[in-house]
Amino acid sequence: MKDFAEICEYIEKNIEKAIELEKLLTKIPALAPENSGDGESKKCKALEEFLCANGITDFQHFDAPDIRVTSGVRPNLVATINGKTSKNLWIMSHLDVVPAGEQSLWETPPFEAVQKNNKLYGRGTEDNQQGIVCSVMAALALKALKITPEYTIKLLFVADEEVGSKYGIQYLLEKHKLFNKEDLIITPDGGDPKGETIEIAEKNLLWLKVQTHGVQAHGSTPDEGVNAHLASCALALKINSLEKELSERNKLFVPNRSTFQPTKKESNIPNVNTIPADDVIYFDCRILPCYTLDDVRKKIKICCDEVSAEYGVTFTLSEEQAVESPSTSESCEVVQVLGDAVRRVLKIEPRVVGIGGGTVAAYLRKAGYDAVVWSKHDETMHQPNEYCVIQNLIDESKVLASVMIKNT
Ligand SMILES: [Zn+2]
Known part of the structure; x- marks a missing residue:
């Protein structure tokens, strides 16, 4: 309990670090070649350097070859923080973003995170940098406070989510044996403004x-x-x-x-x-x-x-x-632990839902892994003037940290 209070305090006190990371990532547009972009390599490198500078140094790279981009690869990066058990908790976010779209509809430069009204505006600030930043902040809190997480934490940053995941999660599932059946997998890339829905199934x-x-x-x-x-x-x-x-x-x-x-x-x-x-x-x-x-x-x-x-x-x-994908069971560990963390941090009763389809969790479920999609955000993704609410950065970081320590 003492640990968790300290974690919350760390996250609140260090919110500038979260904002700094959002700003760093927003200014590197990571667009797929299909969207006339050069992939995610520069953004991935900047993220890795940020993590290194902040004491997270255990990395594995799973680059998918793609001759259409300058670097020749689409990067998939795993940062590991060892836990009390070898059971893995994966938090999977994607590095790529969609194009800005019609420029004239933006009130701020799309590839610059601009802070106003307790929000950060910019392409990618919500989708999916909020997920990236919150998983990183939760891990940094544990590192800084020398708290060993209950699970072995695997922060997974994937490429190519926005145009089909062929060089991202599909590549990882086909070419690398990263996941175990008992692992917990959370994709913080879809949700609602209160953070009350845990998505466990897709049509x-x-x-x-x-x-x-x-x-x-x-x-x-x-x-x-x-x-x-x-x-x-x-x-x-x-x-x-x-x-x-x-x-x-x-x-x-x-x-x-x-x-x-x-x-x-x-x-x-x-x-x-x-x-x-x-x-x-x-x-x-x-x-x-x-x-x-x-x-x-x-x-x-x-x-x-x-x-x-x-x-x-x-x-x-x-x-x-x-x-086609099966549902993740309502009674499985990841749903239970995340649900408890939502109750603890947000003081609301979470509910499980299904959605119409279209998240990367479907690939994981099809391969036989339990995966949930959860976020506390306003769903401004892909729109002009996309933003993330700074309070959501705090809340989501706390929820993910609570999951990491299994709500102890
Ligand atoms: Zn997304």
């Missing part, structure tokens, strides 16, 4: 491209052709009706059902008076974990066959993205 994700093939004709003689656009509309309604047909509900999620939404639509013909022979539409499907993607693929095939029979078209289907 399975399927992004589907559907090309419809018909026969072109004049607009005045539709019977001479086969209208691909009409058939793709029919298919959109039929696939959307799977939202009712897959009748399972799960209260972890909002909405609590599987969703099948037609989204993007490619242009077909430039003129009004032609029956189109081709039509391309896309679906964003978010599926409750109780259904596998293969279950869904079969259902969609039936939808296509029925529309083909009725309208005389054929379909070509391709998947733009398919991610």
Whole structure:
């Protein structure tokens, strides 16, 4: 108890150090080559130097080769602080950021952390530097106070989260055996302003491209052709009706059902008076974990066959993205210990939730590891005028430190 009071005091007194690190990291834009950037190497090096200068010196590098960037690699860095046991507590944050977007919408320079109204504005200040900085501050507090953590702490800083994680967590899972089944893994990269939600599950994700093939004709003689656009509309309604047909509900999620939404639509013909022979539409499907993607693929095939029979078209289907992952159990250690830390520091009752999909935790869960996503933040990520609340830096650092010492 005495230790924890000291940890809290250290974090509050040293908040300038957290702000200094935010400022250092914000001024090094770490963009993926897909976003016309040069990767994360410079930012990773600056972070490593900061850690070294502050007494964290046990590093391992897991660089993923990528010839598109100057350094030739996408860096993944692990900093270790030995604990009382060899059981690992991983806190995984990502080094990369998304582009600033429309510059004129920013009130401050995007790649400079500007402090005003108890917030730090700048691209990356929240996503995901808040996670980086808070995990570092928690570790520094333990170091400074010579407190041995309950778990062996692994601060993991990964590349390439924003454009698919191929050079980040996917590379680590494929090429290196870093994780053990009993490890605890926290990704501080998603949450809510109070810090009350602990994300333990994602819907399975399927992004589907559907090309419809018909026969072109004049607009005045539709019977001479086969209208691909009409058939793709029919298919959109039929696939959307799977939202009712897959009748399972799960209260972890909002909405609590599987969703099948037609989204993007490619242009077909430039003129009004032609029956189109081709039509391309896309679906964003978010599926409750109780259904596998293969279950869904079969259902969609039936939808296509029925529309083909009725309208005389054929379909070509391709998947733009398919991610499937099991849930992390509510009763597992990482959920329990993090929940206790939230109660202790924030004096609120946490609840477990599922989300629509799209975090790196899905890759970990799919590989069989328990992983949770948690943060106390306003979710300004990817927006102009992204910010992090300085009080959140303090609170999140305390929660992570409490997890490190297992709430002793
Ligand atoms: Zn993020």
